[in-house]
Amino acid sequence: MHLVVIGLNHHTAPIELREKLSISEARISEALAALKALGVAECLILSTCNRTEVYACTSTRSDDAAIIECIGEVCGVRPEVFIPHLYSHAGHKAVLHLFRVASGIDSMVIGEAQILGQVKDAYAAAGGLGYTGPVLNSVFRQAIVVGKRARTETDIGRGAFSVGSAAVQLARSIFEDLKGRTVLMVGAGKMSELAITHLVSCGTSTLLVANRTHERASSLVSRFGGQAIPFDDLPSALGSADIVIASTGAERPVITGDLVLSAMRVRRGRPMFFIDIAVPRDVAPEVESIDNVFVYNIDDLQAAVDADAGNRQAEVAKIEAMIGQELEQCMRWFRTLDAVPVVTALRDKFEEIRSTEMDKLSRKMPELTPEQLEAIDAATRSIVNRICHNPMIRIKEFAAGSDSSDKIETICDVFGITPDGDTEEKREGG
Amino acid sequence: MLLSIALAFYCAAAVLYIRGLFAGSVRAFQVAAWSMAPGLCAHIAGIGAIGIQHQRPPFVNLFESLSFTSAVLVGLYLLTARKHRIGGLGLFVCSIAVLMLALGLILPRDVNLILLRHMENPWSTVHILACLVSYSALILAFGAASGYILQEHLLKTKRLNALRKHLPSLDVMDHLGYKMVSLGFTMLTLGIITGSLWAATAWGSYWHWDSKETWSLITWLVYAVYLHVRIVRGWRGKWANRLLLAGFMCIIITYFGVTFAASSLHGHTY
Numbered sequence: 001m002h003l004v005v006i007g008l009n010h011h012t013a014p015i016e017l018r019e020k021l022s023i024s025e026a027r028i029s030e031a032l033a034a035l036k037a038l039g040v041a042e043c044l045i046l047s048t049c050n051r052t053e054v055y056a057c058t059s060t061r062s063d064d065a066a067i068i069e070c071i072g073e074v075c076g077v078r079p080e081v082f083i084p085h086l087y088s089h090a091g092h093k094a095v096l097h098l099f100r101v102a103s104g105i106d107s108m109v110i111g112e113a114q115i116l117g118q119v120k121d122a123y124a125a126a127g128g129l130g131y132t133g134p135v136l137n138s139v140f141r142q143a144i145v146v147g148k149r150a151r152t153e154t155d156i157g158r159g160a161f162s163v164g165s166a167a168v169q170l171a172r173s174i175f176e177d178l179k180g181r182t183v184l185m186v187g188a189g190k191m192s193e194l195a196i197t198h199l200v201s202c203g204t205s206t207l208l209v210a211n212r213t214h215e216r217a218s219s220l221v222s223r224f225g226g227q228a229i230p231f232d233d234l235p236s237a238l239g240s241a242d243i244v245i246a247s248t249g250a251e252r253p254v255i256t257g258d259l260v261l262s263a264m265r266v267r268r269g270r271p272m273f274f275i276d277i278a279v280p281r282d283v284a285p286e287v288e289s290i291d292n293v294f295v296y297n298i299d300d301l302q303a304a305v306d307a308d309a310g311n312r313q314a315e316v317a318k319i320e321a322m323i324g325q326e327l328e329q330c331m332r333w334f335r336t337l338d339a340v341p342v343v344t345a346l347r348d349k350f351e352e353i354r355s356t357e358m359d360k361l362s363r364k365m366p367e368l369t370p371e372q373l374e375a376i377d378a379a380t381r382s383i384v385n386r387i388c389h390n391p392m393i394r395i396k397e398f399a400a401g402s403d404s405s406d407k408i409e410t411i412c413d414v415f416g417i418t419p420d421g422d423t424e425e426k427r428e429g430g
Numbered sequence: 431m432l433l434s435i436a437l438a439f440y441c442a443a444a445v446l447y448i449r450g451l452f453a454g455s456v457r458a459f460q461v462a463a464w465s466m467a468p469g470l471c472a473h474i475a476g477i478g479a480i481g482i483q484h485q486r487p488p489f490v491n492l493f494e495s496l497s498f499t500s501a502v503l504v505g506l507y508l509l510t511a512r513k514h515r516i517g518g519l520g521l522f523v524c525s526i527a528v529l530m531l532a533l534g535l536i537l538p539r540d541v542n543l544i545l546l547r548h549m550e551n552p553w554s555t556v557h558i559l560a561c562l563v564s565y566s567a568l569i570l571a572f573g574a575a576s577g578y579i580l581q582e583h584l585l586k587t588k589r590l591n592a593l594r595k596h597l598p599s600l601d602v603m604d605h606l607g608y609k610m611v612s613l614g615f616t617m618l619t620l621g622i623i624t625g626s627l628w629a630a631t632a633w634g635s636y637w638h639w640d641s642k643e644t645w646s647l648i649t650w651l652v653y654a655v656y657l658h659v660r661i662v663r664g665w666r667g668k669w670a671n672r673l674l675l676a677g678f679m680c681i682i683i684t685y686f687g688v689t690f691a692a693s694s695l696h697g698h699t700y
Contacts, residue, residue: 153457159595169595173585176515176599268664271600292600292667294585304590311592 001041001135001337002060005094006067006086007053010108013085021075021082023047025125031074032131038066042133044126044140046101048118050108055098057135064088092331095139099323102143103150104157111156111312116147138333146326153322156315159308163191164198166304167275167296171199171243174271174294179203184241186234186255187248188216191277191298195245200224208237212248235259239266245275246282257286260293275301332400339399341419342408343392349417350384432476433497433535439469440504440528447521451596459517459596466504466524473501473531487555490541495562496534500527502566506613510570510606518597519606522573553628560621561646567614568653568681574607575674582668604666607674615653622646642688649680 008021023031028045035043035056042057054067068086072079089097100106102119123140126132132140151157160166168178175181181204185192188211200207207226210233211217217228229237238244238259248254255274264272274295276283281297288295358380362373391411398407412419443462450458477498481488489498507523510516548554581597584590598606625643626636637643656673659665 170585172599173581173594173597174600176601269666269670271667288586291669292582296588300588300590303588307590 001057001334002090003055003057003094003135003139003334004064004067004088004090005053005055005097006064006071006088007046007051008082008085008087009051009053009106011106012087013082017077017082017085018050018052020077021052021071022049023052023074027074028122028125029129031071032126032129034070034074035067036131038063038070040067042136043131044122044136046119046122048115051101053101055094055136055139057133092327092334095143095330095334096323096327098139098143099146099326100320102147103319103323104147105150105316105319109161110309110316111158112161113151113157116144116151119147120144135334135337139330142326142330146323149322149326150319154315154318156312156319159311160301160305161308162194162198163298163301163305164194166301166308167195167245168198168202170294170296170301170304171202171273174273175242177203180205181242182206182208182240183243183245184208184210184237185220186210186244186246186282187212187250187278188220189247189249189277192245192247192275193220195275195277196220196224199243204243206240208241210234210237235262238263238272241272242270243273243275245277247277248282249278250282251280253280253282253284255283255287257284257290260287260290264290264293335401336396336399339396339408342395342399342412342417345412345417345419346391346395346415347388349415350388354380354384432472432479433531436469436473436476436501437528437531437535439465439472440524440531443469444521444524444528447524451521451593459520462520462524463508463511463517466508466520470501470504470508473497473504477501484541486546486549487558489558489562490545490549491537491539493534493537493539495558496530496537499562499565499569500530500534502563503527503530503569506566506570506610510609514598514602514606516574516598516602516606519570519573519577519603522576523570526569526573548628548632551628551631553624553631557621557624557628560617560624564614564617564621565681565685567610567617568649568677571607571610571614571674572678572681574603574610575671575678578603578607578671579668579675582671600667604671607671608660611653611656611674611677615650615657618646618650618653622650642684645680645684645688649677649684652677652680 008018010018013021023045024047028047031045032043035045035054040056040058042055044055046053046055052071054071056067068079068083072082097106098119102116104111104113104115107115119140123132123136123144127137127140160169171178171181178199179202183196183199183204183206185196185208188209196207207221207224209217209220209226209228210231211220211228212231214228220226221228234254238255239262241263244255246255260272269292271292271294274283274287274293276295276297279298283295283297287293358373358377361376362368368376395408395411398411401407443465446458446462446465450462477488477494480494489495503523504527507516507519511520577597578600581594581600581603584594584597585600597603622643625646629638630636652673656670656677659673660670
């Protein structure tokens with residue numbers, strides 16, 4: 001069995017090309033059928049916005065060119081356009097590549113969680129249509145395990161991935177639980193939507209929107225739920241807001257120290273978290289010095305994201321080591337596949353001898369009753385099974401070891417068998 | 431023996447917490463929390479064994495009181511940790527428990543016979559128990575307040591390092607500090623009242639302005655101020671928590687300072 005991965009990703013190809021070669025969910029089955037028509041035993045397509053990869057398993061050395069041509073045809077792109085951007089890995093390198101992809105260390109944003117889901121989906125899609133077999137099933141199941149291990153055993157998935165999630169994590173360091181918290185949006189800029197999406201998904205209960213133009217406020221309210229309030233009600237709204245996202249286009253700070261001080265009196269000192277996305281700033285500098293008030297602007301949040309990205313980068317080495325172990329395990333299993341034709345050939349050989357002898361016997365001794373023949377048949381089967389048992393176990397063990405070819409060759413020699421490597425054909429022929 | 435086992439578990443937990451803090455490993459934190467529970471079980475068993483062996487309350491000398499206080503501290507922490515995400519305070523609790531228990535284990539274990547005779551008074555056990563529980567709660571309140579001040583500082587100065595993520599949120603630490611002061615203050619009040627009732631029979635009058643008595647009164651006043659400003663004036667945050675640091679200094683003086691330094695009717699036992 002030969003496993004190969006051919007594809008391109010953000011490391012090798014520009015976005016325009018990746019877009020052209022991305023295969024939408026609806027067209028995956030069509031593409032898989034086209035690949036299958038090339039004569040591959042198993043195939044799977046992983047297509048995300050940053051990568052398009054074909055995993056194929058063939059009984060003989062695969063024909064990369066045919067697969068490449070097939071991708072080009074499905075996507076309507078001439079192969080010479082994208083061939084320079086392709087990578088192709090075979091055997092254990094293909095498995096290594098898949099493990100790195102599934103664990104998120106090959107992603108554009110290292111450690112992002114989406115890719116593992118995309119790997120699962122791609123596997124489910126191909127598996128559901130019956131395009132995967134023993135090799136891809138085993139390799140992909142293990143890749144999903146590797147992806148999960150990477151996320152649970154290392155900190156690759158921790159920290160903020162975006163400004164919005166950085167804001168949520170900071171909010172969590174102030175308020176334990178974001179459920180039931182009130183968020184006030186002052187101004188309704190595009191950037192503030194990013195933050196609000198994250199906060200709302202964390203269960204903040206009340207959203208107040210104060211914007212100078214009412215339409216924009218009500219459009220946000222209709223999308224996220226909440227309440228649009230007149231801009232002049234800002235002082236009273238501050239008193240009930242735990243988290244304030246400011247993004248007005250005002251020239252001067254709209255949230256002054258005095259406003260916040262009086263809000264803090266109403267709040268009886270409960271903490272406030274300001275996220276100032278506006279340029280120039282909406283929150284006056286003196287607000288930062290008020291006790292229990294925390295002000296973060298867009299640069300601070302970006303710095304938090306960058307710091308976390310640095311931490312995640314440091315986790316990559318741990319994951320590479322983990323992948324090394326998993327790869328070894330996978331390759332051991334992979335090598336036992338080499339034993340399959342030998343074992344089948346051995347079994348067939350013994351069975352052939354047995355059935356020939358049984359025929360001879362029944363011809364020589366026609367007086368045997370059907371019951372007696374059946375008993376002899378069962379006994380000889382049992383003999384064959386018992387003779388085969390140990391050699392078969394040993395053959396599988398030899399195959400799992402790294403220098404197996406000599407031993408297996410000797411076994412073939414001793415028993416006079418010639419495994420031709422394609423069990424399917426042999427079975428059909430017999 | 432049992433107490434040494436407890437000490438070993440607490441040490442292991444402390445090491446794991448430090449590892450978790452520096453290696454940024456979340457797993458180390460979880461394992462650390464788990465290793466405190468068997469430590470506490472051994473600890474409680476050890477304290478119980480002393481009580482059964484000698485047929486008296488297991489807190490009549492400094493060694494036993496340190497051991498008892500640290501057990502209550504760990505117990506209070508573990509109880510709170512079940513409800514709130516306060517993993518970051520574990521290192522504080524572990525270190526204090528290790529310190530108190532180790533200090534206790536090297537101290538002489540003699541029992542003051544005069545004290546034992548006085549302990550026949552029913553108020554005595556309540557007095558000592560209430561005082562020790564109040565110390566435990568107020569030490570935990572100090573831990574929460576220190577964590578609060580540290581976390582507040584990190585958030586204000588925008589130091590976005592791993593420490594911030596490991597520390598509990600301001601909300602939880604403020605809440606924990608308040609809860610522990612409520613418990614500690616009630617126990618301290620009870621301890622002072624039962625103490626004076628005991629004093630009335632043992633020494634002849636309710637209040638002697640003994641140095642331990644004076645310091646416990648000062649401690650009581652500091653926490654009374656904290657509760658007042660928090661409940662009535664709505665003080666929260668940095669300043670309220672700084673009061674808890676001051677309160678802790680008073681606890682140290684009341685608990686150890688008076689015992690070791692000043693001559694006191696409470697003597698070298700307490």
